[in-house]
Amino acid sequence: MIKNHFYDIVLKAVREAFSEVDTEALRIDILKPRKPEWGDISTNAPMIMSKVMKIPPKEAANLLILRLNEINDSLNNSFASKIEFAEPGFVNIFFSRKFIIKILRVILKEREGFGVCSEKKGLGYLIEYVSANPTGPLHIGHGRGAVFGDVISKILISQGYDVLREFYVNDAGAQVKNLVVSVIERMKEIEGKGEALIPDDGYKGEYVKEIAKELILREGISYEMVDKEFDKIRDFSIGYMLTKIKKTLADLGVKFDSFYFEKSLFDKGLVERCIQDFERESKVFEKDGALFLKIDSAEGDKDRVLRKSDGHYTYFASDIAYHKDKFEREGGRYKKLINVWGADHHGYIPRMRSAIRLLGYDPDSFIVVLVQMVKVLKSGKPIKMSKREGDFVTLDEIIREVGKDATRYTFLMRKSDAQLEFDIDILKSHSLNNPVYYAQYGYARICSILRRASECGIKIDEIVSPEDEFDGLRLQEELDLIKKMGEYPDLLDTIAKSLEPHLLVYYIQELQSMFHQYYTKYKKTEKVLSDDPLKMKGRLALVLALKNVLKNAFDLMGIDAPERMSLKGEEDEE
């Protein structure tokens, strides 16, 4: 990775220039300058050293530049063509041509492995996302969490982390009971035994009628039998919804390694055992017939009920047991638990953190990514959503109307902690302006060039070798594209650490924009398929590398990499 590479070099230069200084404690940054005239990579080391040494930044910079030039000259593959000071206290490094070509060669050599960190980190992440109640179809908000969890998992895996993707199925609580009651009422209605009386906390959506219908038709359960068959109705209803949910997730390209059932925690006695441990350690107390967990108010919360006065356990109780299980599973394989939650759960975080600490684990190993609400607009007006009222936009509907790729891309474009507006009409009617097509179009354009080359009898694989010097690549835009591609591995590393996959979308937009500019500017004068064999070879290599980086990024984002896109005028009327 380029940043690490230069960090080592700069640090070496700092140590040589200021041997008496302890460099460990310093915050020397390597950054990518925004302007080309500030070089390809730069460091704030002069400002830092200026402060430490009490000398002007310029003086510190000159000492550093002297050392950096020595290092640069000592290598047979020098990395810099120019190293210079810039106000107020930066050292800017301009990459040498050799260094840039080396990046290209690495991409061609590593192919789908480019950006992937081959070094195994040995750190286990258990990522929980979506985790919707199986009491209704997924709505658009679930979709955002689903895509976020899916992409961040793939990126963590690519960076050498050990990852388990899990869906926690809340199949044990009161909500499930509410669903069953609602289903039974619908059965009554369908069989003409009376009006369906859906309680206030029941579910009113159409899908409840479907479940009831299926139960009668396929399972042969009639309304008279409901008291005896309560468990069967519950299991069927949950199974039915879960199948629907899995189908939706599959349509969205979201994967899981495991579905973990809340009910299994009770069946295995894990909730009971967890409570007993707390009791033995005097971490709980009884009041008004309920069992409370003692939570230090300094941690931003208050005592919370684990077992209700009616003897049932709360969601909190089973969730504690669930987290304990996550930590203990496979001999403690998962050191970090990432939970992707809807923002309406933020008030739940302090009590869970406290519980993690009371379990004897480090609260910092419990990471919550809050995904903010999705505001759905239709004709510019917000739509109120309530699962119980059955009044909401389902994720299925969105996928059907705007497509998997556009849905994923729209979710990925925003930081998770920013609210998102999802205007269905705009995404439908202006679907051709959707940014996802911009990204895919560039890929298709590259494929088109390569296709054309093959049609012309050019044997690309024979011409382009990763060992080449690519002397035909001389245009500034070509070298800039390679440098941009060189940022890709650093970017993935950053995303894995910050859990901010939207950065990948912005990177792809920039890379595509650079390519489109290059393409348009030279399509009359300096084509990829040039008459000059040296130029053509270099440009084919460039285009192959671009295709490779785009494909790798698309795979991580879970969107298609289309070999071609239909031309304007051929598209379906929408």
Add this chain to the structure above:
RNA sequence: GGGCCAGUAGCUCAACGGAUAGAGCAACGGCCUUCUAAGCCGUAGGUUGGGGGUUCGAGUCCCUCCUGGCUCGCCA
């Protein structure tokens, strides 16, 4: 009232504490005899909600106020 998130161009959003705050959409004006115009170029658009502070440097960190969303159950 307490807590969490946000407030950046007309709209939707970017910007590891770094240098002159950037994209897309919308508006306006241009570019197809071409390796795909779902593209490109140009114009216009800003006191980063207000006010203090921290430092070489603040959209970014701290304090405070204002506005919006969410949340404060023995629901999940």
